[in-house]
Amino acid sequence: MQPQDRPQKTAAARAYLSQQPGQHGAPVAQPILTRAQRMLLITVDGQRSESELLSLARSLGLDAAVLRQLETLGLISRPNASEQAQQRERAAEQDRRTRMLAAAKLFALELASRMLVGQDGRLREQMRAVQSESAFWDWLAQCESSITLVADAERAALFRHRVAANLPRP
Incomplete structure (x- = not known):
């Protein structure tokens, strides 16, 4: 070895x-x-x-x-050197994506809280269950719906645009 x-x-x-x-x-x-x-x-x-x-x-x-x-x-x-390099790359990529998801969740929650003015309790609870990117996008759709009900569709579209603009690209 x-x-x-x-x-x-x-x-x-x-x-x-x-x-x-x-x-x-x-x-x-x-x-x-x-x-x-x-x-x-x-x-x-x-x-x-x-x-x-x-x-x-x-x-x-x-x-x-x-x-x-x-x-x-x-x-x-x-494992041979290339397998080890691939394992390290996969681990680093997974870590990066996990951090990216956490940052995106916090940004989106902060923005939704401001737009919903105190009516975000249910969304905060639901956000705690978000552990994957697909669940994050589902949660964003729920945020959009809530913002549409409280404010209007234009603010909901603005919410989605701002969140999408601040997501790091994979």
Whole structure:
């Protein structure tokens, strides 16, 4: 393994760890790990580098070959560099979209509150349930309807235009 690698648990490792230590009825082919090896395997999460895991292994009294042993047993694997880069990009994109949604929700709620002048309690409650972009757009339609009822269609259209203009582009 290269120092920049970030080993991950395999499906076999997750199945192994889901069993209680010493549980009867486990398949014979499963490896038997020491308590220290099991503790190390638990910490393998695809986020820690090999050097971090080796440091943990040493603190558990294990030698440097333990990661190779776990890999040989099929309990950990390491994605290649392009897979790791793709995983980091997906995580960064998801984080960006989550922050974008949170900012958009706050902006839209503030604007709706001003346009509804104290009649936004129901929309505030509904906004708390918005966790996706599609739910956000549904919630915006409800805001528009409420603004149309309280003010008029022109103000509702202005609301939608201002919210759309302030959304960062994906």
